[in-house]
Amino acid sequence: MASSTLALTLTATTTTTTTTTTSTYSFFPRTKHAFAYPRINFFSSKNRALSISASASSSSRSLQALIFDCDGVILESEHLHRQAYNDAFVHFSVRCPSSSSPGPLNWDVQFYDELQNLIGGGKPKMRWYFKEHGWPSSTLFETPPTSDEDRAKLIDTLQDWKTERYKEIIKSGTVKPRPGVLRLMDEAKDAGKKLAVCSAATKSSVILCLENLIGLERFQGLDCFLAGDDVKEKKPDPSIYLTASKKLGISDKDCLVVEDSVIGLQAATQAGMSCVVTYTPSTADQDFKEAIALYPDLSNVRLKDLELLLQNAVPAK
16 A cells, blocks of 8 residues: 655744744654654754654643663663573583574574563563463473473562573673663753653663663652563553652653563553654664654654653654
8 A cells, every 4th residue: 555645834933032943843754664553754953863753642741750761771771682592501411302403592692582572571471482482391390391380480580590590691791781871861850750661571670770860969869760670560560650640659651661572562551651762773674653753773863852742742552
């Protein structure tokens, strides 16, 4: 089906005591990597180009809280988590009965990209995998565990060891935050907006990431911090964002979430929140049609851009 062209131009003029800035918005048809609806190309005085959805809403929305996911948003972490899982499988000599390899279980890049975009949280990932491929033998259990109690013990032990290994990697000093994240956080705080981080990962590992990547002062200045341990259901369940809204004291419609995957996007929209996506190489091809904006990173995104987006956003369903 051919895409139709929507001819519409909007001009917004902002005047201060010293300067006048004019921003022009033009709608274009979808392209290879576009959404299934028109897009706007936004050019600022610095010729920055942002891709945002064409939408309008009769309900008033005002950006009062900016909520970040951690893994994939604040840092590109997929390869680090995969390394930590594989190190855990080697350490405990984890071997699944369906594996054709004589060595310990190893999740390759392609498989882990698919897995982490399918299931949120470390324990649910392993539980799903073992159900699909058979419960493994290991140094913890010479024969595959059959009781719920032993299976839970296996999952818990692997996850705990993996978390500690992941912490070692983060502490190495080789990991840096994604472009634009720290500046956008600072802009939000300086403007009096509420700032939160909501991650499906283990709380201890998220705390370590935040302390090392955004700094202790920014971390302690967060208005809300929630991890996978704080809610019963993982993303894409909306629990973590619903909880954040209550803790912040901000209506869901006035919260804007920054996510990197369709799982996080679904969690945000099911909570009634608008969401922008800053994708990673492993999530770039996902279906983000429910997002109100899509960015390769946040290096050229300003708070005023996000405020304008939210004002024009269609309420999440």
